[in-house]
Amino acid sequence: MRTEINKRFRQRINMPEDEPVDFDSLPRLLEKTAAAFPFENLTLLRGSLQPVTRDHLTNKILNNKEGGLCYELNPLLYFFLVQNGFNATLVRGETYNNESQQWNKLGRTHAAILLMHEDDFYLVDTGFGANLPLEPVPLNGETISSRNGDFRVTAFDSEYGDYILEMKLKHKDKDWKIGYGFDSRRPLTKVSEEMNEIQNIIKEHKDSPFNKTPLITQLTDNGNITLTDTSLTRRIYGTSQKQNVTREDFLELAQEYFGLQV
Structure with a gap:
C-alpha cells in the first residue's frame, strides 16, 4: 500500500502520474487537493472509526473517495509529499476561537505539516476546513496571498506552541484572525499513534465541534x-x-x- 499512495493520490486529485511535484508546484497541488478532498466528519459520527494508519487513510480517502478531518487529510498529504522527496514532518496545534478570543481548550488536536525548503521552514495545511492557505506559508511572518485570502505565520509563544497561523479570508475578513497555534519544536515521530490520540479526543470531548452534528x-x-x-x-x-x-x-x-x- 505504501508504494501506491503516490499513484492513487494523483488519480484522486486528477494529476498526471508523470507530472513532477516540487516546491514551485505546491500551490497547484494544494489547489487540486482542496478541490478533491472534502473536510467532513461523517465517519466520526457513524462510529465506524478505525486506527489512523497509512493503509486506512489510503482506503478511506483515495479508494473510497471520502474526505476527512485534519488528522486524516494532512497525514495523507504528508505521506504523499515524503514519497515525492519533500523534507516534511507533521506537527500538532490548537485552534483559536476568535469570537470568544480564547483557545478552544481541546488540547493540541489540530494536525498540520511543516516542510523545509532551502533551509527555510513552511507551514502546509489541507485540513483546516474552508480556511486553507493553498500555498506554503513561511515561518518568517511574510504574508502570502492566494485566491482564498491572505495568510502569515508569526512567532507567538503559548501553551500550544511557538507560532500561530493568522488569516484574512477573501470577501470575509477585514482584520487578521488567529487560525491556530502550533509547536514547531515537537515534530511527530509516531504519526499513527498521535493521530489516533487526536481522533479519540475529537470523538469523546464534550466541547468537540465535530462529534455532534454532520x-x-x-x-x-x-x-x-x-x-x-x-x-x-x-x-x-x-x-x-x-x-x-x-x-x-x-x-x-x-x-x-x-x-x-x-
Whole structure:
C-alpha cells in the first residue's frame, strides 16, 4: 500500500502520474487537493472509526473517495509529499476561537505539516476546513496571498506552541484572525499513534465541534460550500446563499456537491 499512495493520490486529485511535484508546484497541488478532498466528519459520527494508519487513510480517502478531518487529510498529504522527496514532518496545534478570543481548550488536536525548503521552514495545511492557505506559508511572518485570502505565520509563544497561523479570508475578513497555534519544536515521530490520540479526543470531548452534528465543507472556484443536517450554504464572491435542508435533502446534497455516499 505504501508504494501506491503516490499513484492513487494523483488519480484522486486528477494529476498526471508523470507530472513532477516540487516546491514551485505546491500551490497547484494544494489547489487540486482542496478541490478533491472534502473536510467532513461523517465517519466520526457513524462510529465506524478505525486506527489512523497509512493503509486506512489510503482506503478511506483515495479508494473510497471520502474526505476527512485534519488528522486524516494532512497525514495523507504528508505521506504523499515524503514519497515525492519533500523534507516534511507533521506537527500538532490548537485552534483559536476568535469570537470568544480564547483557545478552544481541546488540547493540541489540530494536525498540520511543516516542510523545509532551502533551509527555510513552511507551514502546509489541507485540513483546516474552508480556511486553507493553498500555498506554503513561511515561518518568517511574510504574508502570502492566494485566491482564498491572505495568510502569515508569526512567532507567538503559548501553551500550544511557538507560532500561530493568522488569516484574512477573501470577501470575509477585514482584520487578521488567529487560525491556530502550533509547536514547531515537537515534530511527530509516531504519526499513527498521535493521530489516533487526536481522533479519540475529537470523538469523546464534550466541547468537540465535530462529534455532534454532520459537517461537510469544501472550497470552490469562487468561494466555498458547507452542508450540515439543517442547511446548505454557498458562499460566492463573499455573498452567502443559504437554504434549509431535510434529512433526505442531506443525503442527496452530500452526493451532488461532495461526491459522498452517506
